[in-house]
Amino acid sequence: MTLNIGGHKFQFVCNILPETDSRGVISELFPQDLYEKKDSVKLHKYGNGPFCKFKIPDCWLGRQGVYAILIDDNMVYIGECEDLLVRYNSGYGNISPRNCYIGGQSTNCKINSNILQEIKNGKVIKLFFYETSEMFAVEDDIISRLHPAWNSKSGNKRKHTELPKSSAKTKSVERNRSNNSPQYSLLTQYLLNLSGNEYKLTYDQLEQIVEGELPNSAYKHRAWWGNGGHSHANYWLDAGWQVGTVNLGKYVVFVKAGC
DNA sequence: CCCGAATCCCCGTGATGCCA
DNA sequence: TGGCATCACGGGGATTCGGG
The missing domain is CATH 3.40.1440 (GIY-YIG endonuclease)
Structure with a gap:
């Protein structure tokens, strides 16, 4: 078989x-x-x-x-x-x-x-x-x-x-503040399915999408949402989106790359 | 103040090798 | 053969720094 x-x-x-x-x-x-x-x-x-x-x-x-x-x-x-x-x-x-x-x-x-x-x-x-x-x-x-x-x-x-x-192996990771691990690839999939040039997501929505809690840094540091310097930025960059406006702890506005 | 870039540290993974 | 310690590796989290 x-x-x-x-x-x-x-x-x-x-x-x-x-x-x-x-x-x-x-x-x-x-x-x-x-x-x-x-x-x-x-x-x-x-x-x-x-x-x-x-x-x-x-x-x-x-x-x-x-x-x-x-x-x-x-x-x-x-x-x-x-x-x-x-x-x-x-x-x-x-x-x-x-x-x-x-x-x-x-x-x-x-x-x-x-x-x-x-x-x-x-x-x-x-x-x-x-x-x-x-x-x-x-x-x-x-x-x-x-x-x-x-x-x-x-x-x-x-x-x-x-x-x-x-x-060389590269897998993504399981680590997090709790057992409720975010799956950022789900964000990539979500963004790939969006149309339009701009999209606002609240932190609650983001956590629903990734089926887990965002890290503390995502709440505390604007740098976490930077479009470079972090491997996790690839999750939205790979989907063709960039982070625009960020209101820490409230919402993030994604804009289509190149717009 | 905003943003990108850089850096350090933690830790999960699983192969390897030693010992009983 | 089973049990265990150790290791290299690299991604993600957290933080800092510098330029605009």
């Missing part, structure tokens, strides 16, 4: 099936409780289980490329790996106590927890894989075009020393 994602033929790996007990009930694990230093280190945002345990078949050992997680045939996550078996059987599929705490691998916890939740909701989780040495470029391309729900908006900040420049 294969699946076309972003123009690439992904191969079916397996359904992700968490380990169950003798009655067939999913075994929910709380590795965070087992960590020796739990009184001196804080849990990270994804570290508060429950988690589950799962494995993929051994034949995927050493397979380099891009993987896709699907829920009921909807693609929700794209990632790349040097070794698919290690990535799943030692990473996502088996959460260690240390990884639940600050400094641990929060991504593993996030993906594992999401998978467990979806399966408990009766969903079917499928794993697909596209074998390639150009995994960074392929991953980047698919994420930028399809915006999988579970992919953080943040950059994958791993070593690039072994990578050609053309495949």
